[in-house]
Amino acid sequence: MNTLxxxxxKLLDLLTNSVHRTFADARAAGVPAEVFDDxxxxxxxxAAALPTTHVYDLLVGPFYDTTGLTQWRNMSRQGINKxxxxxxxxxxxxxxxxxxxxTWQFTDSGSVHQHLITLWTTLRAAADPWTxxxxxxxxxxxxxxxxxxxxxTDGHPVDTALELARADAQRWAA
Numbered sequence: 001m002n003t004l005x006x007x008x009x010k011l012l013d014l015l016t017n018s019v020h021r022t023f024a025d026a027r028a029a030g031v032p033a034e035v036f037d038d039x040x041x042x043x044x045x046x047a048a049a050l051p052t053t054h055v056y057d058l059l060v061g062p063f064y065d066t067t068g069l070t071q072w073r074n075m076s077r078q079g080i081n082k083x084x085x086x087x088x089x090x091x092x093x094x095x096x097x098x099x100x101x102x103t104w105q106f107t108d109s110g111s112v113h114q115h116l117i118t119l120w121t122t123l124r125a126a127a128d129p130w131t132x133x134x135x136x137x138x139x140x141x142x143x144x145x146x147x148x149x150x151x152x153t154d155g156h157p158v159d160t161a162l163e164l165a166r167a168d169a170q171r172w173a174a
Contacts, residue, residue: 114162126169
């Protein structure tokens with residue numbers, strides 16, 4: 001397992017290489033320096049894509065906040081609200097009213113993993129968002145002591161996890 005310091009170092013190395021490549025390509029293409037004038041805004045946008053931290057991170061995180069998600073996915077707040085209302089984006093509300101979006105729901109390409117939405121929808125029919133998020137992140141003996149998130153993102157069929165989700169949702173609704 002990596003420490004936060006190790007993860008930070010890896011991220012900084014990758015970002016440094018990417019920024020160097022971008023500027024080298026810009027120089028080679030004759031791009032004017034003015035294109036990069038607002039470096040503070042560029043840095044804020046890059047940092048916004050980082051997950052936020054909260055006490056809930058230990059249970060079901062890490063998360064994006066709304067600002068980070070709008071910048072990372074290039075969506076408006078209204079678009080995010082519509083996706084949450086439609087059930088196509090997993091979101092939980094903190095005590096202060098702020099919405100957070102678990103990072104594990106996103107594929108490497110930035111789309112929402114549809115099998116996780118299937119599980120989420122099944123669970124949400126019977127429980128609040130935090131209960132559902134905790135269920136998705138909790139190890140299940142029937143899944144080889146993996147969480148449903150790990151099960152799905154490791155490429156296993158959704159049917160096994162869906163049966164468990166349906167059974168627990170029925171039990172919760174009773």
